[in-house]
Amino acid sequence: MDLDTTPALLVDRDILDRNIARMAESARARGMSLRPHAKTHKCLEIARRQLDAGARGLTVATVAEAEVFAEAGVDDLFVAYPLWVDAARGARLRALAARVRLTVGIDSGTGARNLVEHAGTGIGVLVEVDSGHHRTGVPPEQAGAVAAAAHEAGLDMLGVFTFPGHSYAPGAPAGAARDESDALAAAAASVRATGIEPSVVSGGSSPTALLEVPTVTTELRPGVYVFGDAQQLELNTVTENEIALTAAATVVSARDDLVVLDAGSKVLGADRAAWATGYGRILGEPDARITALSEHHATVYWPDPSTRPGLGHRVRVIPNHVCNAVNLADELIVISEGAVVDTWRVAARGCTT
Amino acid sequence: MDLDTTPALLVDRDILDRNIARMAESARARGMSLRPHAKTHKCLEIARRQLDAGARGLTVATVAEAEVFAEAGVDDLFVAYPLWVDAARGARLRALAARVRLTVGIDSGTGARNLVEHAGTGIGVLVEVDSGHHRTGVPPEQAGAVAAAAHEAGLDMLGVFTFPGHSYAPGAPAGAARDESDALAAAAASVRATGIEPSVVSGGSSPTALLEVPTVTTELRPGVYVFGDAQQLELNTVTENEIALTAAATVVSARDDLVVLDAGSKVLGADRAAWATGYGRILGEPDARITALSEHHATVYWPDPSTRPGLGHRVRVIPNHVCNAVNLADELIVISEGAVVDTWRVAARGCTT
Incomplete structure (x- = not known):
């Protein structure tokens, strides 16, 4: 991409x-x-x-x-x-x-x-x-x-x-x-x-x-429903192939079975319902979980060593609550069949009054 | 004000x-x-x-x-x-x-x-x-x-x-x-x-x-330290008279000992550490707690009927984590001695890359 x-x-x-x-x-x-x-x-x-x-x-x-x-x-x-x-x-x-x-x-x-x-x-x-x-x-x-x-x-x-x-x-x-x-x-x-x-x-x-x-x-x-998110996944109201919005993130640090990504609460939002299993999911890796979230770091427990990404690799994160993630961004990168095809402005971002 | x-x-x-x-x-x-x-x-x-x-x-x-x-x-x-x-x-x-x-x-x-x-x-x-x-x-x-x-x-x-x-x-x-x-x-x-x-x-x-x-x-x-927030209050690292940033909010609904404010997670951020006593505090009302937070609603348990605000009254909310609250806003309203004196742009808002 x-x-x-x-x-x-x-x-x-x-x-x-x-x-x-x-x-x-x-x-x-x-x-x-x-x-x-x-x-x-x-x-x-x-x-x-x-x-x-x-x-x-x-x-x-x-x-x-x-x-x-x-x-x-x-x-x-x-x-x-x-x-x-x-x-x-x-x-x-x-x-x-x-x-x-x-x-x-x-x-x-x-x-x-x-x-x-x-x-x-x-x-x-x-x-x-x-x-x-x-x-x-x-x-x-x-x-x-x-x-x-x-x-x-x-x-x-x-x-x-x-x-x-x-x-x-x-x-x-x-x-x-x-x-x-x-x-x-x-x-x-x-x-x-x-x-x-x-x-x-x-x-x-x-x-x-x-x-x-x-x-x-x-x-x-x-x-x-337009995007789906990790909350909907955990409620079983959507499946992963119905998830339309993800955050592209890069591995910036790694040790043992943990990888740290450059998408934190200022990208994903800090939402974590009491029943949520983590701060977000990884697309295509259902056993991985974001176990800690800072403003610019997501710490991901990634149990499978055969798929665990190394430094500099990119992954796609499914935010817990997509409404709050979108409201943090000025624009959305639009993809189709794996290629970037457009950019859409989040026109009503921050419109809280 | x-x-x-x-x-x-x-x-x-x-x-x-x-x-x-x-x-x-x-x-x-x-x-x-x-x-x-x-x-x-x-x-x-x-x-x-x-x-x-x-x-x-x-x-x-x-x-x-x-x-x-x-x-x-x-x-x-x-x-x-x-x-x-x-x-x-x-x-x-x-x-x-x-x-x-x-x-x-x-x-x-x-x-x-x-x-x-x-x-x-x-x-x-x-x-x-x-x-x-x-x-x-x-x-x-x-x-x-x-x-x-x-x-x-x-x-x-x-x-x-x-x-x-x-x-x-x-x-x-x-x-x-x-x-x-x-x-x-x-x-x-x-x-x-x-x-x-x-x-x-x-x-x-x-x-x-x-x-x-x-x-x-x-x-x-x-x-x-420049602003303080509810997390710092609960860590006892600041006192309430050192809190420099608050969200002005209005009571939009009320019943029993609960009031609902128009500042939710799209204003305050959704942060709630495991040890936090709520989703935020109310300035001047140390016993009040935000017990639930939606994108545009804060549900506040307000035990004291003598101070509990009615519909249309304004209160000031202390966010749990001020960094995420500020990153949601395009500008900060500056007050001094109770009067609005300036507006500052959140110049680096959303600068996540």
Whole structure:
């Protein structure tokens, strides 16, 4: 591969396109809309591929991400976050709402009134529901009360959404998918009981989005599925040949059964869930594990001496959590059939406001 | 404070200046050179303050960081990393060596010969020694062999360095400082035995740099000390009134004794050492803990109802590991006596190559 130097993030475009097509087909086959979460890739080129494959719009996490994709011509954006809106953010939301179909999350009547105070009423809202992750969102049976408050405040109350983040543990995805479905059904019923018909019932995480459970969901919002990562591998939601993003790294030091690579937490991110078996994996070497991670060093336990790379050799690392790895890079090197074919800018990198 | 929106990283300039002065005075009083690690701040304004306070040069982790500081006029740079040099990086090192006093790390004879092959001989080198962190570096008694190989390859063999990263655990700094001192003394003796006089014996991490142990060290390379962070708080190496960097964040959701803030791992970094009590701290609220962290959410257990902030209130978060937090931001908002006074660009953000 004609790659000048390491570390660098590589995207295998062929695998990426297969991942995008598979999720699009699955959603279509079940009659659901797909609104991929763009926080994972932050790239205009990948957003365009998702929309071309049939996505109805994008999900984003922040107003700043919405601004980047709106500027690039994406016209339907959902900020899946219970925003607290000050004067500055309110002005930005008004500007966005004037050019795209904009929806944002709320999880309290106070939040709904705050939104109207600073951003006006021309914005769609979905009530966030806690389906078991216990982060933001109200219990399903309280969704109606928040919806009624939002409606009363003058907002365009469109429905409910949840993120079943408790799907992120080994063996958990199937149960989390059922929780998600139950919570969304209860939340939709709670909204309907106030006289508002929820037109959007939005769910989905990459671990649960492909699971076929009976569901009232109308829309899916997976993010990580475009790339996959070591967390998804350890959840058994992807296989290694579905991993589209890796970090190219070089062996800079070696001793015994350990090799040290030049990709650390400033390239891979420092994510390590309690259940993770290491700080990342090595492509093609399933028994190797990153056992320690510094900012510019990954210490890899590499048990097989017959494949263990020596000083100066390059390997490809699978990050634990691809969203945080991508957000550290200014660009992604695009490969196809082993050759570098393009470079994509991480256009919304660092867009946290 | 006149801060438009959150999340944002704030630097308290008054505390920063005190931290810089304290370390400079401590090094001077012990007759040691100070070469602060600029990977922590990546800011030209902070580098300038360190040099003005008497630092003899800067330490960096990558060639790309060295390029940023060289471009800004810093003329003495040490890349504290056992670089593996390909043709592209070799050309960059030659260009750097032509304009600044450049030193790089090595930890093998192979690495030394690789360096000469691609970057020539006009570069100073220090042999990296493992003082107990077990990452890169050779055992102290092997330093002489690597030094001799570097000398034979034509490099300017200046001495030895170590990073006592095993200082990062509660109760560990004092023992790690002794290990560091012992390892450097043994390594210097090993080099001297080959007939080469080591002029630089370089050590120091923020947890150990201020500890007064008998030592042969001629140079200190702490990084985190400029800002402090929650890791240093939990190591008892700083107090809260020495914390110069915080993330301003807003409460976006709340229930019971939990509040959810809009600063997640894309602002704070995902670092959580095995011994850490959470994903970060809250300034002025020592009993609060970040118990869960997503990309844009920090879930904070806040036990005191009398101080617990409501929706829309702003708090200041102390990141666990400030180096990774800073590397996520494009700029730092500078405050002094509670007012915003400046904005500093994170000039070397993302410079991982």
